Amino acid sequence: MEVKVPLKVILSGEHAVVYGHPAVAAAIDMWTRVRAEPHDSTVISTRYFGFEAGIRVERRSDGWTVVSEDLLNEFSYLVEAVNEAERMGANVDAKIDIHCEGPPGSGLGTSASVVCGIIVALLKLSGLEPEREEVREAIRNVEKRVQGRASWTDATVVTMGGVVKVKGEDVSKLNGIEPPMVVCYSGEPGPTAEALEKVERLRRKAPDVVEGLMERIGEVAEEVASAVEDGNVEKVGLLMNVNHGLLSALGVSTLRIDEIVNVARRSGALGAKVTGAGTGGCAVAVFEDEEPARRVAETLRAVGYDAWVVRTVSGGYRTSDSGA
Numbered sequence: 001m002e003v004k005v006p007l008k009v010i011l012s013g014e015h016a017v018v019y020g021h022p023a024v025a026a027a028i029d030m031w032t033r034v035r036a037e038p039h040d041s042t043v044i045s046t047r048y049f050g051f052e053a054g055i056r057v058e059r060r061s062d063g064w065t066v067v068s069e070d071l072l073n074e075f076s077y078l079v080e081a082v083n084e085a086e087r088m089g090a091n092v093d094a095k096i097d098i099h100c101e102g103p104p105g106s107g108l109g110t111s112a113s114v115v116c117g118i119i120v121a122l123l124k125l126s127g128l129e130p131e132r133e134e135v136r137e138a139i140r141n142v143e144k145r146v147q148g149r150a151s152w153t154d155a156t157v158v159t160m161g162g163v164v165k166v167k168g169e170d171v172s173k174l175n176g177i178e179p180p181m182v183v184c185y186s187g188e189p190g191p192t193a194e195a196l197e198k199v200e201r202l203r204r205k206a207p208d209v210v211e212g213l214m215e216r217i218g219e220v221a222e223e224v225a226s227a228v229e230d231g232n233v234e235k236v237g238l239l240m241n242v243n244h245g246l247l248s249a250l251g252v253s254t255l256r257i258d259e260i261v262n263v264a265r266r267s268g269a270l271g272a273k274v275t276g277a278g279t280g281g282c283a284v285a286v287f288e289d290e291e292p293a294r295r296v297a298e299t300l301r302a303v304g305y306d307a308w309v310v311r312t313v314s315g316g317y318r319t320s321d322s323g324a
């Protein structure tokens, strides 16, 4: 069987959302495909964009073994996803092959998508039909265990799809524009746990300053949510630029992300920002139409980056028995 899970971008509000402020995120048409079949032990192989060797883990009588270790950061997510599925009633061993169209640590919710795929696949192979809400909670549990802290953003987007606003435990779908976007990878992974820790360190050193920045980020995200519902993509773009400045102040942009953001803006994007955890990973830019989006993606590729034109997808993960 196959579980197909969308990746995501955060249009506004990352990091501050972990501290209870709002964020706006969208499921995009880049996918993680998780194929699973019953097997005599549990073996997981993952391949990500740009990392053909991936990681392979196997459960033996004395615990988990990493068979190939290019992507050790992913190890805990894989193992915790299996543990969580078993806690939810999964009782089969399986051979699981994962192919993710995004690079690891790219800010595109790759870990949440992989965790989602493993949990749903193991439960379905065990004859169980999990509710989306149960899966959403399970993904968040795994993220919290691995990262120390996590908002509901990624878990919500990969299970519900579309454009969502998240604030604490409140989540709502936003009906409005679904503009073309360009996602561009800086070539440097930015593991979520490390980025979260970096922001938390700054918060401990300068709590008032950081809380002030987070308040502002939350206000921007509220306005982005309204602009999405009003169909005002130009305003979404402008606010994304503001959000990027605030995220830079929190220390999660990089030279390469700043370069991507500047190239995108100069070449016709309505707005561009780091997306997800940052400290590497991806930037996202929005456009009125697909044509300028394609041009900007070309320009970014010409200066050496990987870039994709993406659209929002409605609905979260989907399953098929055939694996087709």
Ligand code: PMV
Pocket (backbone or CB within 6 Å): 013, 014, 015, 016, 017, 018, 105, 106, 107, 108, 109, 110, 111, 149, 150, 151, 152, 153, 154, 192, 196, 275, 276, 277, 278
């Ligand atoms: O980099 P990603 O895709 O794991 O996104 C992280 C987003 C944060 O706001 C930094 C963390 C969270 O749990 O919301």
